[in-house]
Amino acid sequence: MKELSINRDRLWSHLSELGEIGAYHDEVADLVGVRRLALSDEDRAGRDRVVAWMRELGLSISIDEIGNIYAERAGRDASLSPVMFGSHVDSVPTGGRFDGALGVLGALEVVRTLNDAGEQTTRPLVVGAFTDEEGCRFGTDMLGSAVATGRIPLQQAYGLTDRDGLCIGDELERIGYKGKEPVNQRRPHAYVECHVEQGPTLIREGLDVGVVTMVQAISWHELTITGRSAHAGATPTSYRVDAGLAAARINVRLREMVDSGEFGELRATMGVNRPHPGMINVIPGRVIATVDMRNPDDDGMRRAEQALGRYIEELQEQTEGLRIALRRTARTDVVPFAEKVRSAVEGAANDRGLSNRRLFAGAGHDAQEWAHVCDAGMIFAPGEYDGISHNPREYSNEKQCGDSIDVLLDVVRRLAEDV
Numbered sequence: 001m002k003e004l005s006i007n008r009d010r011l012w013s014h015l016s017e018l019g020e021i022g023a024y025h026d027e028v029a030d031l032v033g034v035r036r037l038a039l040s041d042e043d044r045a046g047r048d049r050v051v052a053w054m055r056e057l058g059l060s061i062s063i064d065e066i067g068n069i070y071a072e073r074a075g076r077d078a079s080l081s082p083v084m085f086g087s088h089v090d091s092v093p094t095g096g097r098f099d100g101a102l103g104v105l106g107a108l109e110v111v112r113t114l115n116d117a118g119e120q121t122t123r124p125l126v127v128g129a130f131t132d133e134e135g136c137r138f139g140t141d142m143l144g145s146a147v148a149t150g151r152i153p154l155q156q157a158y159g160l161t162d163r164d165g166l167c168i169g170d171e172l173e174r175i176g177y178k179g180k181e182p183v184n185q186r187r188p189h190a191y192v193e194c195h196v197e198q199g200p201t202l203i204r205e206g207l208d209v210g211v212v213t214m215v216q217a218i219s220w221h222e223l224t225i226t227g228r229s230a231h232a233g234a235t236p237t238s239y240r241v242d243a244g245l246a247a248a249r250i251n252v253r254l255r256e257m258v259d260s261g262e263f264g265e266l267r268a269t270m271g272v273n274r275p276h277p278g279m280i281n282v283i284p285g286r287v288i289a290t291v292d293m294r295n296p297d298d299d300g301m302r303r304a305e306q307a308l309g310r311y312i313e314e315l316q317e318q319t320e321g322l323r324i325a326l327r328r329t330a331r332t333d334v335v336p337f338a339e340k341v342r343s344a345v346e347g348a349a350n351d352r353g354l355s356n357r358r359l360f361a362g363a364g365h366d367a368q369e370w371a372h373v374c375d376a377g378m379i380f381a382p383g384e385y386d387g388i389s390h391n392p393r394e395y396s397n398e399k400q401c402g403d404s405i406d407v408l409l410d411v412v413r414r415l416a417e418d419v
């Protein structure tokens with residue numbers, strides 16, 4: 001197979017251009033970040049830009065019922081199932097230019113490189129950009145890929161609402177991405193995703209590329225903690241049913257569980273903690289909070305969920321009148337990637353003389369959903385500043401991006417000749 005390499009300047013300029021869509025000045029970090037919340041106007045603008053680039057490349061576009069975008073490049077043998085590769089365009093509200101975007105724009109750069117070389121692969125190729133990977137607006141992550149591969153039913157997805165009561169079905173309609181293609185039909189030959197690591201391992205070890213072995217388990221819950229609002233001054237402590245205190249206790253307990261080591265490499269985050277009425281002189285009568293737990297071990301995750309449930313029972317027993325409702329909003333077990341894809345990534349990195357190591361994914365990714373219906377795998381690019389992500393400081397340099405997309409090019413070409 002002729003050696004090809006991507007055009008790194010072209011990739012970098014597309015990353016910069018997409019990074020301008022939804023750009024905002026982040027007061028806390030004092031940096032320009034990216035805010036393209038799923039199905040927002042900014043997400044629509046980002047999608048429109050990506051679709052325009054897809055059309056320029058001569059790809060044929062199809063949008064499915066949950067808004068996933070598929071851009072197809074014909075192979076020599078149309079009867080063969082395609083190699084799919086891509087990621088997501090949506091971001092968290094304090095996002096960076098690389099999370100998701102590197103995988104989608106890197107995939108388009110792979111197509112441009114094949115077009116420039118006049119190379120047609122045996123298998124067809126499909127670039128995918130999937131709806132609402134982040135999950136932070138409508139409450140469950142990898143949504144588009146989960147519907148496309150059958151884990152989440154379409155009608156259930158359509159009914160999910162954001163904090164303002166807007167639902168996915170209506171928002172897809174509003175931004176013009178409620179497609180006609182039926183979901184849960186596509187079954188690629190293989191799926192590969194390039195993504196920034198979003199952690200410190202590769203940069204700390206001075207490595208060029210990550211060979212991703214699996215994605216850790218994810219457990220998301222929403223807590224509705226109901227106490228009794230009362231006067232902050234006149235109410236004696238023994239009379240209080242303080243929902244804010246209960247939320248704080250749960251957060252401390254989560255960190256105690258992590259530090260105990262009893263649940264393996266558990267990670268826990270209370271990302272949302274909204275007291276009501278949220279006034280200085282009123283004891284919070286209600287708190288809406290979230291618990292995000294991650295664990296590379298399924299048994300450790302299950303025990304952590306049980307321990308959290310027990311602690312919530314204890315809190316309610318200790319405080320008369322306190323009620324805590326726990327609603328699960330996302331749950332995936334550990335998802336291993338296919339050895340065929342892992343070794344293709346490792347082989348491509350080694351052939352290019354790129355230092356690499358195997359590691360698991362700390363974040364969730366679209367690839368973990370596609371892994372349920374085909375051989376799937378991921379390539380990680382290192383990130384500067386200890387790989388920080390979900391923060392405007394997220395940054396991978398031209399070499400880090402270029403190396404990982406060159407590996408994507410090689411892996412896609414190999415899998416596309418796998419007949």
Ligand code: HGY
Nearest residue numbers: 133134135141363364
């Ligand atoms: O939450 C995650 O792991 C991903 O960023 N959606």
Ligand code: MN
Nearest residue numbers: 099100133195
């Ligand atoms: Mn991502």
Ligand code: MN
Nearest residue numbers: 092099134390
């Ligand atoms: Mn993310």
